[in-house]
Amino acid sequence: MPTQHPSVAQARTVKDHISGLIARSDEMEELPVAMRYVMDNYTLTxxxxxxxCATSTVDLGTxxxxxxxxxxxxxxxxxVYVHGGGWFAGSVDTHRHLIDLLARTTGRAVFAPNYRLAPEHPFPAGLDDARRAYFHACAHGPAGPMEVASxxxxxDSAGGNLxxxxxxxxxxxxxxxxxxxALLSGVVDFRPPDRMPPGSDDPTCEPTTQTKIAELYLQGVTTVDDPLVSPAAAGTDILxxxxxTIIQASSDEYLRDQDVAFAAALWRLGVTVHLSIWPHLPHAFHLFPQELPEAGRAVAEIAAFLEGVEAAPVDEFASVGAQND
Structure with missing residues (x-):
């Protein structure tokens, strides 16, 4: 019999760890509590x-x-790195090792907000906080105000959505x-499909769960058809x-097909897009750099993409100054 490739076995081990978390969270009555349990333990293998990296904290107000x-x-x-966690969970702490790896591999200072989470702070609170963090990083560095070149x-995941x-x-x-x-297993379409995408092997999400998440995240403020909720729904004049843009996902993820479709939509409009589908890895596999060698290679791919962008002509819209809230 052929020997199983080591990375396949490593990915299966991580998937089994995640499946165990999901199984235990299914016993919890409240969805936000269950999601926070999963996210808090997601990378604890x-x-x-x-x-x-050296770190320092900045007060953004909210x-x-x-x-x-x-x-x-x-x-x-x-x-600017926006952590995932299903809009209800996660923090800079749950993603600290990935953010650190991104900073080291790219040679760039990374600013990561601990944005407000639903359901206590429904849409658009998290998006508003991400904007504040972005504007801060456009005009400041770790040492204070400065002229920022890029x-x-x-x-990742919900952070990719934001x-x-x-x-x-x-x-x-x-x-x-x-x-x-850069979208790392990013959710670009909150409108749930009728069924799981063919070939997916992803315990972290299913269509019925997406509907429940949307109800608690949006709380009637808007709908899943809003481009600020489902970026794939944006018009061509926006896209x-x-x-x-670089989009990375696993072939086994629930959101694989929406990421592929989003990349195609951008391509058709002339946007530079690099789509990278990694075979048979768990959702947000970047969070497992010690367990999965593909995680480190994916981060290196992001670093190379950023270098390529800087070597290309500057887009005309990049020169527009940052605005405050």
Whole structure:
């Protein structure tokens, strides 16, 4: 019999860990409590996480943000990272090791907000906080106010959703757009399909769960058809202004097909897009760099994409100054 490839076995181990968390969370009556249990334990596999960056905290008023500065940093070139967690869970702490890895691999200071979470703070509170963090990173560095050369925006899962929605929000404000966008297993379409996508192996989500999440996240403020909730629903006049974008997902994820469709929509409008589908990995696999070698390679791919964007001509919209709330 053929021997199973080591990375396949490693991915299965991580998936089994996640499935166990989901099974235990199913016994919890309240969805936000269950989601916070899963997110708080999502990466607790026993692996030792590497942390190298210097950190500092900034008060943004409605929330706090944290700078991650690698030992070898490229001054004035920033990343804003919006953590995932299903709009109800997660924090800078649950994603600390991934943010640290992104900063080290890209050589950029990363600013990550602890944005307000639903259901206590429904839409658009989290999006508003992401905007505040972005505007801060457009005009400040870890040491204070400065002239910023470039800002990339990125996030995983729900953080990817907020990142793509923030681009749409910035376009509507005619504000400075990010120089690049990275969606790591990002949710771009909140409108649930009738069934799980063919070939998916993802215990973290299913259509019925998405409907419940939407009800608690939106609380009647808007609907899943709103482009600030489902970025894939944005018009062509908005999508054509998206910055160069890299989209990464696993072939097994619930959201795989929506990410592929979103990349295709941007391509058709002439936006520079790099779509990267990694086979048979768990949702938000980037959070497991010690367990899955693909996680580190995916982060290196993001770093290479950012370098390529900087080497290309500057988009005309990148020169528009940042605006405050």
């Amino acid at each position: 026993g692996a030792e996480r590497e942390l190298v 929330c706090a943000g944290e700078w991650f500065v690698p030992p070898q940093v490229k001054p004035g070139h920033h990343i 800002v990339a925006l990125m996030g 990142s793509a929605a923030l681009v749409i929000d910035l376009v509507s404000r005619n504000a400075r757009l990010p120089d690049a966008l 054509e202004r998206f910055p160069p």
